[in-house]
Amino acid sequence: MNAIIESRDLKLWYGDHQVLKSITMDIPEHEITALIGPSGCGKSTFLKTLNRMNDLVGNVRITGEVNYNGKNIYAPDVDVTKLRKDIGMVFQKPNPFPMSIYENVAYGPKTHGIRSKAKLDEIVEESLKASALWEEVKDRLKTSALGLSGGQQQRLCIARAISVQPSVILMDESTASLDPISTGKIEDLVMELKSQYTVIMVTHNMQQAVRISDYCAFFLLGELVEFGKTKEMFAKPQNKKTEEYITGRFG
Numbered sequence: 001m002n003a004i005i006e007s008r009d010l011k012l013w014y015g016d017h018q019v020l021k022s023i024t025m026d027i028p029e030h031e032i033t034a035l036i037g038p039s040g041c042g043k044s045t046f047l048k049t050l051n052r053m054n055d056l057v058g059n060v061r062i063t064g065e066v067n068y069n070g071k072n073i074y075a076p077d078v079d080v081t082k083l084r085k086d087i088g089m090v091f092q093k094p095n096p097f098p099m100s101i102y103e104n105v106a107y108g109p110k111t112h113g114i115r116s117k118a119k120l121d122e123i124v125e126e127s128l129k130a131s132a133l134w135e136e137v138k139d140r141l142k143t144s145a146l147g148l149s150g151g152q153q154q155r156l157c158i159a160r161a162i163s164v165q166p167s168v169i170l171m172d173e174s175t176a177s178l179d180p181i182s183t184g185k186i187e188d189l190v191m192e193l194k195s196q197y198t199v200i201m202v203t204h205n206m207q208q209a210v211r212i213s214d215y216c217a218f219f220l221l222g223e224l225v226e227f228g229k230t231k232e233m234f235a236k237p238q239n240k241k242t243e244e245y246i247t248g249r250f251g
């Protein structure tokens with residue numbers, strides 16, 4: 001296993017409240033890693049530490065390291081804009097910008113300096129194809145993204161993440177607000193994406209974790225209780241608490 005991200009003794013406090021307790025974990029490259037655990041155990045917080053989204057929250061203290069391609073992302077010289085380009089994020093609720101479908105996807109590349117119309121057209125088409133949305137929207141690229149269905153909007157948000165050529169995509173319960181058909185489409189899409197990207201996803205849905213993840217991390221009260229291959233963890237959990245959680249006995 002080649003680790004693209006390594007967290008080392010990572011601890012995080014919101015004020016006096018310690019939410020992550022010494023998380024040490026290697027995230028394998030080109031695999032799907034699911035973060036599971038009961039509500040409030042720190043999954044989203046951990047996910048956000050991986051591209052420094054917690055910098056945007058006041059009153060946060062972080063110790064330890066998160067190494068991305070071998071370099072600590074919390075080092076003082078890190079360019080956070082570049083980091084968030086490399087490690088993109090898709091949120092729980094689809095959050096397209098109130099602009100056209102085309103502009104939603106072109107926005108990131110433009111921000112990173114691409115001006116050529118032909119190049120932008122190409123990126124928009126490729127990103128929408130990669131997010132399995134192109135066929136549905138190719139004739140209405142100039143219409144508002146807000147006119148798309150929730151599932152389409154979420155695939156647009158994935159296209160937006162892909163448009164800046166990240167290496168890692170963080171997904172925070174990105175199918176939680178979708179119907180089963182849209183959820184299935186996103187799951188298929190995520191499985192296709194892993195040939196090119198590393199995906200780390202928070203999910204409350206155990207079936208989803210089993211269906212699509214290669215590795216699984218079980219969090220409880222801010223601790224990483226168990227981490228391993230999903231098939232092995234679900235077939236033979238090493239920890240009693242993991243077993244209780246995945247068999248639905250708590251959480």
Ligand SMILES: Nc1ncnc2c1ncn2[C@@H]1O[C@H](COP(=O)(O)OP(=O)(O)OP(=O)(O)O)[C@@H](O)[C@H]1O
Nearest residue numbers: 014019037038039040041042043044045046057202
């Ligand atoms: N911005 C914040 N300020 C203060 N406390 C926060 C903040 N964000 C999260 N917390 C607290 O940190 C703890 C962990 O929250 P987090 O959202 O990481 O958990 P989670 O496992 O992702 O939960 P869920 O599955 O419900 O989304 C909770 O007690 C939460 O109240």
